[in-house]
Amino acid sequence: MNDSRTSFDADPLIAETVIRLERLGYRYVMIDGQAVIHHGHRRYTGDADFTVLSMPDRIEELTATLAEIGLRPAVPEWKALAERALVLPLADSEVNFGIDLSFNNSEYLDRCFKRSVVARIGGTDVRLLGVEDLVIHKVIAQRVQDHVDAVELLSRYLDLDHGLIRSWLEQFAEVTGEPLLEFFSRWL
Numbered sequence: 257m258n259d260s261r262t263s264f265d266a267d268p269l270i271a272e273t274v275i276r277l278e279r280l281g282y283r284y285v286m287i288d289g290q291a292v293i294h295h296g297h298r299r300y301t302g303d304a305d306f307t308v309l310s311m312p313d314r315i316e317e318l319t320a321t322l323a324e325i326g327l328r329p330a331v332p333e334w335k336a337l338a339e340r341a342l343v344l345p346l347a348d349s350e351v352n353f354g355i356d357l358s359f360n361n362s363e364y365l366d367r368c369f370k371r372s373v374v375a376r377i378g379g380t381d382v383r384l385l386g387v388e389d390l391v392i393h394k395v396i397a398q399r400v401q402d403h404v405d406a407v408e409l410l411s412r413y414l415d416l417d418h419g420l421i422r423s424w425l426e427q428f429a430e431v432t433g434e435p436l437l438e439f440f441s442r443w444l
Contacts, residue, residue: 264351266290270304271378272325273355280321283309284383285365285372287393289405291384294375297408299401303354309369312338312359322346327355364424387413392424395440396432406443 270290277284286294289301312318315338319329330345331337338344342359372383385393387409394406410416425436 266353267378271380274380274382276321283369285369286384292405294384303356305356307358307360309361309365388417388420391421395436396428
């Protein structure tokens with residue numbers, strides 16, 4: 257059996273996903289592990305995560321379009337999950353790789369989109385979260401891998417806008433009740 261975790265190049269699937277999102281008129285940003293990788297931190301991840309700046313009101317059309325490239329819903333209750341939790345996990349079972357879409361149309365994500373950077377992936381221009389926004393996401397998520405990713409990004413990009421990061425973390429801390437600024441300060 258072929259071990260797709262070591263031999264699969266995710267870039268073409270990422271590129272095809274983006275082409276279809278754009279064809280349907282969606283604004284998006286790639287977040288999490290693949291964005292970290294394309295900002296220079298080499299690590300493994302078994303999926304690519306995108307935030308779509310929209311609500312899932314055209315979920316059936318989107319799912320049908322992504323099925324054209326081999327992506328199928330990864331759970332049977334995909335439609336209810338997308339409508340309730342605003343998440344659509346997709347998988348290409350032939351290569352054991354997933355594409356996770358989250359839906360959100362907030363002011364913060366609109367600003368993330370405007371601050372996003374473009375990377376050439378699989379021959380296609382793909383929007384990634386900027387490094388400051390990746391760090392913000394990592395501080396909020398607080399998983400072990402998020403800590404590793406954030407510290408790597410903070411050490412790699414010394415000229416980050418810490419004021420921007422602190423401002424948003426302060427706002428999110430008010431909502432979550434978590435000491436996000438303390439986490440960020442420790443990671444520095």
